[in-house]
Amino acid sequence: MLRLAELASIALAFAVVLPSTGSATESVEAAFVLWYDKPAAKWEEALPVGNGRLGAMVFGQPAKERLQLNENTLWAGGPYDPVNPEAREALPEIRRLIDAAKYREAAKLIGAKFMAKPLGQMPYQTVGDLLLTFPDATVESYRRDLDLDAATATVSYTSAGVRHTREVFASAPDNVIAVRLTADRPGAISFAAGMKTPMAASVETDNGDTLILRGLGGDAGGIKGRIKYQARIKIMARGGKVTAESARIAVNEADEVTLLITAATSYRKFDDVTGDPEAIVKDRLASAAGKSFADLRVAHLADFRALFRRVTIDLGQTEAMKLPTDVRIQRFANGEDPQLAALYYQFGRYLLIASSRPGGQPAGLQGLWNESNNPPWGGKYTININTEMNYWPAESGNLAECLEPLMAMVNDLTVTGARTAKSQYGARGWVAHHNTDLWRATAPIDGPNWGTWPTGGAWLCLHLWDRYEFSGDKAVLKSIYPAFKGASQFFLDTLQEEPKHRWLVTNPSISPENGHPFGSAVCAGPTMDMQILRDLFANTIRAAETLGVDEDLRKQIAAARARLAPNQIGGTGQLQEWLEDWDMKAGDIHHRHVSHLYGLFPGRDIDLRGTPELAAAVKKSLEIRGDRATGWATAWRICLWTHLGDGDHAFEILKFLISPERTYPNMFDAHPPFQIDGNFGGAAGIAEMLMQSRTGEIELLPALPRAWPSGSVKGLRARGGFEVDIVWRDGKLVEAALRSFRGGPTRLRYGPVTHDLKLGVGELHRWDGRPIPQPARPKAL
Ligand code: FUC
Numbered sequence: 001m002l003r004l005a006e007l008a009s010i011a012l013a014f015a016v017v018l019p020s021t022g023s024a025t026e027s028v029e030a031a032f033v034l035w036y037d038k039p040a041a042k043w044e045e046a047l048p049v050g051n052g053r054l055g056a057m058v059f060g061q062p063a064k065e066r067l068q069l070n071e072n073t074l075w076a077g078g079p080y081d082p083v084n085p086e087a088r089e090a091l092p093e094i095r096r097l098i099d100a101a102k103y104r105e106a107a108k109l110i111g112a113k114f115m116a117k118p119l120g121q122m123p124y125q126t127v128g129d130l131l132l133t134f135p136d137a138t139v140e141s142y143r144r145d146l147d148l149d150a151a152t153a154t155v156s157y158t159s160a161g162v163r164h165t166r167e168v169f170a171s172a173p174d175n176v177i178a179v180r181l182t183a184d185r186p187g188a189i190s191f192a193a194g195m196k197t198p199m200a201a202s203v204e205t206d207n208g209d210t211l212i213l214r215g216l217g218g219d220a221g222g223i224k225g226r227i228k229y230q231a232r233i234k235i236m237a238r239g240g241k242v243t244a245e246s247a248r249i250a251v252n253e254a255d256e257v258t259l260l261i262t263a264a265t266s267y268r269k270f271d272d273v274t275g276d277p278e279a280i281v282k283d284r285l286a287s288a289a290g291k292s293f294a295d296l297r298v299a300h301l302a303d304f305r306a307l308f309r310r311v312t313i314d315l316g317q318t319e320a321m322k323l324p325t326d327v328r329i330q331r332f333a334n335g336e337d338p339q340l341a342a343l344y345y346q347f348g349r350y351l352l353i354a355s356s357r358p359g360g361q362p363a364g365l366q367g368l369w370n371e372s373n374n375p376p377w378g379g380k381y382t383i384n385i386n387t388e389m390n391y392w393p394a395e396s397g398n399l400a401e402c403l404e405p406l407m408a409m410v411n412d413l414t415v416t417g418a419r420t421a422k423s424q425y426g427a428r429g430w431v432a433h434h435n436t437d438l439w440r441a442t443a444p445i446d447g448p449n450w451g452t453w454p455t456g457g458a459w460l461c462l463h464l465w466d467r468y469e470f471s472g473d474k475a476v477l478k479s480i481y482p483a484f485k486g487a488s489q490f491f492l493d494t495l496q497e498e499p500k501h502r503w504l505v506t507n508p509s510i511s512p513e514n515g516h517p518f519g520s521a522v523c524a525g526p527t528m529d530m531q532i533l534r535d536l537f538a539n540t541i542r543a544a545e546t547l548g549v550d551e552d553l554r555k556q557i558a559a560a561r562a563r564l565a566p567n568q569i570g571g572t573g574q575l576q577e578w579l580e581d582w583d584m585k586a587g588d589i590h591h592r593h594v595s596h597l598y599g600l601f602p603g604r605d606i607d608l609r610g611t612p613e614l615a616a617a618v619k620k621s622l623e624i625r626g627d628r629a630t631g632w633a634t635a636w637r638i639c640l641w642t643h644l645g646d647g648d649h650a651f652e653i654l655k656f657l658i659s660p661e662r663t664y665p666n667m668f669d670a671h672p673p674f675q676i677d678g679n680f681g682g683a684a685g686i687a688e689m690l691m692q693s694r695t696g697e698i699e700l701l702p703a704l705p706r707a708w709p710s711g712s713v714k715g716l717r718a719r720g721g722f723e724v725d726i727v728w729r730d731g732k733l734v735e736a737a738l739r740s741f742r743g744g745p746t747r748l749r750y751g752p753v754t755h756d757l758k759l760g761v762g763e764l765h766r767w768d769g770r771p772i773p774q775p776a777r778p779k780a781l
Contacts, residue, residue, distance in 0.1 A: 035145035044664035051170035052357025055368035060144035060155040065132040073267035075438040077122035078226025087424040116443035118221030124379035128197025171300040179259040205244040231263035310398035311715040326665035348683025358404040367676040383456035384512040392684035429490030432457035449521035472721035503565035515587025527596035537561040575617035592633035631669040635681025642688040647703035693718035733769040
């Protein structure tokens with residue numbers, strides 16, 4: 001395998017693939033391109049662009065270009081509250097049945113009286129397609145790519161001696177998707193533009209150069225569609241003629257064409273759909289049409305690169321980089337393409353910037369990209385792992401801004417979840433179960449074995465806490481404290497004493513979404529709930545202490561925390577998933593969810609050095625579960641092995657994740673079907689191999705696989721307000737550079753060696769991983 005030393009010669013060989021063939025660093029940057037030598041035949045081959053609200057999948061068919069469009073507030077239904085009015089009365093009996101080990105009966109009663117009405121939530125929907133039909137012709141020298149560093153999809157080909165190029169980007173500053181069609185001969189661009197959608201919608205033209213699609217969000221589960229939406233596309237040509245023909249716009253013999261696409265809905269907030277989509281899209285188009293394509297592009301690049309370029313990564317480069325991306329995915333498991341892992345990492349960061357920006361919605365099960373009006377699992381926010389995993393790479397990947405939509409959603413959930421807490425449990429505070437949607441529904445859905453899980457909101461709080469720990473900013477702490485307080489109050493009011501040990505436990509609950517041996521998943525006090533609550537309670541106490549508030553509440557929470565059921569090691573040496581040692585008789589011992597291992601990652605209960613026996617039990621559980629699962633579940637296993645310090649094992653699983661079984665040609669994660677969480681979980685796993693800061697230390701190269709002996713990463717963020725660069729060679733740390741943003745202490749760790757230090761604001765510190773002699777103590781007099 002070729003390594004960094006050979007970079008210069010490799011870079012020359014990359015002349016076709018890489019626009020830049022300069023220094024090693026330039027070469028690495030230029031390598032962040034997904035490229036293909038044929039158009040996308042399927043949706044999972046098309047390339048995604050997005051500005052956090054508006055997204056497009058670009059197919060790159062020469063004769064029939066398809067841009068499948070999304071806007072992330074286009075969902076079915078309207079403001080609704082699904083609480084079940086019979087739930088509260090049924091709750092004592094449900095609890096009694098569970099205490100009496102009558103799980104089937106409990107599940108039956110939950111099904112009859114405790115589930116949301118309607119039983120499902122509202123699906124995320126598609127805007128529709130922009131279709132550009134060109135004259136059919138033979139095509140040569142075809143290439144399409146997605147340049148992550150420019151957040152631009154490009155298609156180019158030669159037809160009848162003319163080189164055609166299409167460029168597509170989604171601009172956050174101008175809120176449009178901009179498309180430019182060029183050709184190297186004047187008058188060579190002719191096509192017809194139309195729109196198609198599976199939604200209830202109509203298409204017309206305006207002003208001879210604008211396509212308008214007006215549509216309505218669908219009905220679902222008896223909830224009427226209340227979202228109005230509009231997509232508007234303006235077509236501007238240099239040379240040639242633009243004419244409107246009923247619902248199409250025809251362009252004839254133009255030299256160059258720019259299309260500006262935008263879409264908006266009437267959604268303003270989970271309880272307000274009074275927005276005026278027409279006014280919004282008209283406004284945006286008027287403003288963007290006043291700028292040149294070049295100006296739009298400059299603003300887009302400046303905005304996007306301000307986020308994307310914060311982290312650079314080099315895991316080594318080899319000849320494999322010369323191949324198209326789909327072929328590289330097929331071959332990744334041969335271990336000879338370390339750069340594809342770096343590309344996968346940066347693709348994760350790209351997707352987060354493209355699907356989750358301040359003021360927009362969080363990334364859902366498919367991020368922003370979905371071609372259906374009823375996608376798998378409704379394309380919702382599944383918060384028993386999937387939504388959380390979407391944000392695992394955000395903080396360390398230096399993309400804190402991308403967390404804003406998630407934090408805003410938690411804020412909404414404190415309101416809707418307070419209604420569910422009160423009416424279904426008679427409790428204070430707020431609760432969210434295993435899913436939510438645009439309307440912030442919080443009641444248990446789908447059925448007893450999936451929805452009976454009250455700790456979804458509490459898990460989301462961990463991301464709020466991370467925001468505080470990574471930033472060290474007290475203003476953040478103040479803003480998130482009400483969510484912590486409310487979540488903790490809910491559990492103070494609802495935790496139950498279990499009969500055997502008198503531990504405090506959740507009841508009813510499940511260990512998502514695994515069945516135990518008694519014909520149901522319904523139970524009391526699954527291990528995951530206890531771990532999540534230990535984190536929630538600890539963080540609420542620390543927040544209240546730091547802010548100097550709620551002394552009594554702190555004491556109550558501390559008392560409850562001390563009585564939570566502990567982590568227990570079962571007869572096979574595994575970490576028990578439930579209060580009883582049921583694991584080896586469970587519904588599926590290889591289940592995709594590894595819920596009880598939350599305590600190791602992303603939770604804080606368990607770590608290799610602090611609780612070695614529990615870490616060993618996690619390892620045993622992971623071995624029993626096996627390495628291969630659905631996309632996201634595979635990614636979770638990668639992250640867990642990195643926190644067991646086993647980079648080689650994590651890398652073996654990464655080989656499966658980045659294989660055609662779990663990665664589509666466009667690099668989207670395959671659950672299957674497409675689900676974006678695996679992309680984000682996999683990206684997080686790669687970062688966790690190189691740096692971790694979960695336990696209060698900043699650990700350098702904690703799980704470096706042998707497959708990446710030499711490399712570097714720059715710009716990762718660590719808890720405490722630090723930015724970290726790491727260079728390694730022959731499997732060993734060469735140097736780490738640590739910059740402090742807020743000033744303060746931390747501990748660096750490289751293997752067994754630690755180095756305590758305190759930096760001032762903006763101070764830079766370098767360390768090569770060797771023990772630093774402590775200053776000699778002054779002799780006692
Ligand atoms: C959870 C998982 C499934 C899927 C769905 C969206 O229910 O168990 O695998 O990811 O969410």
